[in-house]
Amino acid sequence: GQNIDQPTEMTATEGAIVQINCTYQTSGFNGLFWYQQHAGEAPTFLSYNVLDGLEEKGRFSSFLSRSKGYSYLLLKELQMKDSASYLCAVIDSIYQLIWGAGTKLIIKP
Amino acid sequence: TAGITQAPTSQILAAGRSMTLRCTQDMRHNAMYWYRQDLGLGLRLIHYSNTAGTTGKGEVPDGYSVSRANTDDFPLTLASAVPSQTSVYFCASSDGQGTGELFFGEGSRLTVL
Numbered sequence: 001g002q003n004i005d006q007p008t009e010m011t012a013t014e015g016a017i018v019q020i021n022c023t024y025q026t027s028g029f030n031g032l033f034w035y036q037q038h039a040g041e042a043p044t045f046l047s048y049n050v051l052d053g054l055e056e057k058g059r060f061s062s063f064l065s066r067s068k069g070y071s072y073l074l075l076k077e078l079q080m081k082d083s084a085s086y087l088c089a090v091i092d093s094i095y096q097l098i099w100g101a102g103t104k105l106i107i108k109p
Numbered sequence: 110t111a112g113i114t115q116a117p118t119s120q121i122l123a124a125g126r127s128m129t130l131r132c133t134q135d136m137r138h139n140a141m142y143w144y145r146q147d148l149g150l151g152l153r154l155i156h157y158s159n160t161a162g163t164t165g166k167g168e169v170p171d172g173y174s175v176s177r178a179n180t181d182d183f184p185l186t187l188a189s190a191v192p193s194q195t196s197v198y199f200c201a202s203s204d205g206q207g208t209g210e211l212f213f214g215e216g217s218r219l220t221v222l
Contacts, residue, residue: 004151033210042199042213043152087152097211099151 002026004100006088011106012078020073020086020103028093034062034073035087037102043087046073075105083107111135115200115214122190122221130185130217132200140203141183142211143167143175145196152199158183190221 005023012018024032031050035043049055049064049071061074073086085102092098116131134141139160144152154167158177172194174186183202187194198217203209 008149035211042215043211044213045210048210089152097154099153101149101151 022088030091113214119218138202
């Protein structure tokens, strides 16, 4: 079966750095997304990785290693507004999008 | 820019009743999707449509039906609601077939009693 694993919940301090990991076992790979979802709101796009390496976008970076079936989302200079769930999703060989259950990130002052 | 509009925002429904969740997009995207989101689970695909006039079944299609008469609208119908269909429903669209970014509506919270 296809599977995406993320930690259920993480806690970090305002101003710090946090890394949210995602491991996947899927039938093929055609890309990986990270989405942010604030409580009671819709998911919004953060990043897309299809090649190995680090993609940086402001305070957020996303890393991919296809050989290890692994990605992480790195959030720097954490702000209270970063408190949200972070969803990892993988596109498989038939272009289905497989979603992880999400990681709830709690930011403390 | 409206993007994707869903209605209603929330609804309480008696078991056995029918219900249609509406979804309209103004981005002229070809692909549209219906997901349900339940606590502790990832988004699960109910039905999808790659282009107007075509639909397909996702991971959890039972008890749901969709239609795609035109590019903009993609309604989801529950013919006879059951309590296990209590969930938050998200409509989404993309301009590609799997590699494109998904744009989501604000969600419809449905409670079936």
